[in-house]
Amino acid sequence: MFETKDDLIPVERRSDWVRLRTLxxxxxIAIFGQIASILVAIFLFNLHLEIGFFAIVIGASVILNIVASFVYPENTRLSERGATLMLLFDITQLSALLYFSxxxxxxxxxxxxxxVSISASALRPKSSIFNGAVAITFVTLLxxxxxxxxxxxxxxxxxPDIFLFGNWAAIVIGVLFLGVFSWRVTSEIHTMSQALLATQMALTREQKLTDIGGVVAAAAHELGTPLATIKLVSSELVDDLKDHDLLREDAQLINEQADRCRDILHSMGQAGKDDLHMRFAPLQAVIEEAAQPHTSRGKTVNLEVLGSEDGSEQPYVYRRPEIIHGMRNLIQNAVDFCETTVWVDILWSKRRITLRIIDDGAxxxxxxxxRIGDPFMRHRRSEKEVEKRPGYKGMGxxxxxxxxxxxxxxxxxSFANGSDRHDMHxxxxxxxxxxxxxxxxRDLIGVPEGEQNKALGENTPLKA
Structure with a gap:
């Protein structure tokens, strides 16, 4: 993402592109290929290999895969460190096999x-250089x-030694060339994607500003005639009430307020205003705003403030559209599939803010x-689900x-179930x-203590 002054999250986490399931x-595939190669070398080419060493090295890969498959969810995306360690293991495992063969x-x-190529495509340059250096070191030792x-x-x-040196040089050059090439191409694709996203956001923002400007222009046009009439009549009253000071002051005040209305409409028509009071709100208020569209759909949505774990006051949080829209989608999903009730538990501490959305459905x-969170995800729906939501396609x-x-x-x-899906009770x-x-x-979305009570100053014009 493009970093801005108001961003609260790191600019880019490229490792998030790689799913653990993919690696x-x-x-x-590599394990089966390694086993097949060993069997062919032994039975077809009559090579003498120490099977015990190969079994230990390949067995380590099998154990790691089994642990990764059963301990982590299917849609787990690796962190920068996790992806680096996974690829470093693959380099080490392959080097160990080559050492014995x-x-x-x-x-x-x-x-x-x-x-090395996967590392250059999916990780940041620092991690990619580290993995490339390890690969070159192992190749040299081999x-x-x-x-x-x-x-x-x-x-x-x-x-011959010349062929051995040629193999070494080819692999080292390949590590450098493929690493730089993969990193460069991937970075350009990512940059173009972000540029297109920024363009789309700019166009969307411009469209909103245009819409606002159109509304303000229409309002100014509609209010122009009555304001002009008020201005004219109040000016005549000021002249006619020279001998009545109190009434003349009232007429003068009406005249001044008409001018003020004209100036406000003029300033709004130029660019619009940013309401500083709408930038943050109490945590409960933000959750209520997210839940509001789904409170009148025939289901009960209970917001339960469980309070602080350490006695701290309820935090004010930034009214970021990502939070409101994301929470609204989660609450909508809960309301769609609950029987009668959805609970939203709110609790916090000085360090963390925690929310739980629970329903009484299946x-x-x-x-x-x-695999929750993967797009276009389908599953076979029961007859009860089809009857309950006939138009729902369930793509996630x-x-x-x-x-x-x-x-x-x-x-x-995190996603879980309150009880077994087939619980008869x-x-x-x-x-x-x-x-x-x-x-x-808390520091990611919470307003620093004292800032919520600080004077905000004048609303500022929106920037296109």
């Missing part, structure tokens, strides 16, 4: 370029130290709970938009359905 799937004499040594390949009869496979389907766009917007403000989100009015918990660091 796990690629690693499974001839080093750079092994034609599969070129595969070390794969994690050129000097490795277990030679032997045939079944004990004969050692040896290639909860999230087990088949999709790990609403939750995707809400998750994206809220995480952009720094929110940490579910009933209306019980907190047994879906649970969405959001948590922010």
């Amino acid at each position: 796990v799937a690629v690693r499974w 001839g080093g750079l004499t092994n034609p599969f040594s070129v595969l070390i370029l794969a994690p 050129a000097l130290f490795h277990v030679p390949l032997h045939m079944a009869d004990g004969a050692e496979l040896i290639i 909860g999230f389907p087990p088949s999709v709970i790990g 766009l609403g939750l995707f938009i809400a998750k994206t917007l809220l995480e952009r403000t720094g929110a940490e989100m 579910l009933h209306a009015g019980r907190r047994s359905g879906a649970i969405v918990e959001l948590s922010w660091r």
Whole structure:
């Protein structure tokens, strides 16, 4: 994102582009390929390999994949550090395999370029340079130290030193070239995407300003005649009431206020005004604003202020559109699927702000709970769900938009069910359905203490 003075979140987190599930799937392919290569080398080419060492190295990859698959949700996106460590493991694992199978004499040594290219595409330059340097270091060590390949009869496979040096040079150059090339192309694509987004936002803002200007111009046109009449009549009264001081002062005040109305309309017509009082509000007020469109849909939406965990006062938070729109989508989803009631719990401390949205419905389907937040997500709907929401296609766009917007403000989100989806004791009015918990660091969305009571000054013209 383009960094601005008012931004509260880091500008860019490129590692968020990579899903853990993607790296796990690629690693499974690599594992099967490594096993197949070893079997072919042993049974087809009669090479003598130490199977025990290969089993340990490949087994480490299998264990890591199993842990990653069962511990983390399917839609987990890696942090910068997490992605760096995952790719560093792949470089280390492949280097260990090459060490026991001839080093750079092994034609599969070129595969070390794969994690380096992914790193350059998905991570920041600092992490990419680190992974590239580690890869070059391992390649250099493999050129000097490795277990030679032997045939079944004990004969050692040896290639001339010039070819060994050529393999080393080719891989090092490949690491540098592919790393720089991948980083450059990905950065240009990302920059263009952000530029298009900024253009769209600018056009949207301009359209809003145009609409505001049109309304103000229409208001000024409609009010122009009555204001002119008031101005004319009040001026005549000022002249006619020279001998009545009190009445003359009243007429003069009317005349001055007519001029003031004219000046206000003129200033609004130029660019509009930014109402500083609308920049932040108490946390409860912001949540009420987000929930308001869904409080009259036949379901009960209870906002429960659980209070502070450490005695601190209710925070004022910035009225960021991402928070309001994201919360509104989550509450809408809860209202859509609840039986009768939705609860929004509000609690805070000096360090964190936490919200929980709970309903008394059936909860999230087990088949999709790990993929909540992915767009265009579908699942087979029961007859009861079809009857309850006949026009709903269930593609997950609403939750995707809400998750994206809220995480952009720094929110940490988790999804769970209050009880088993097939619990036969579910009933209306019980907190047994879906649970969405959001948590922010207070300094990310909260107004600093004392700022909410500080004088704001005059409203300033909107900037296009």
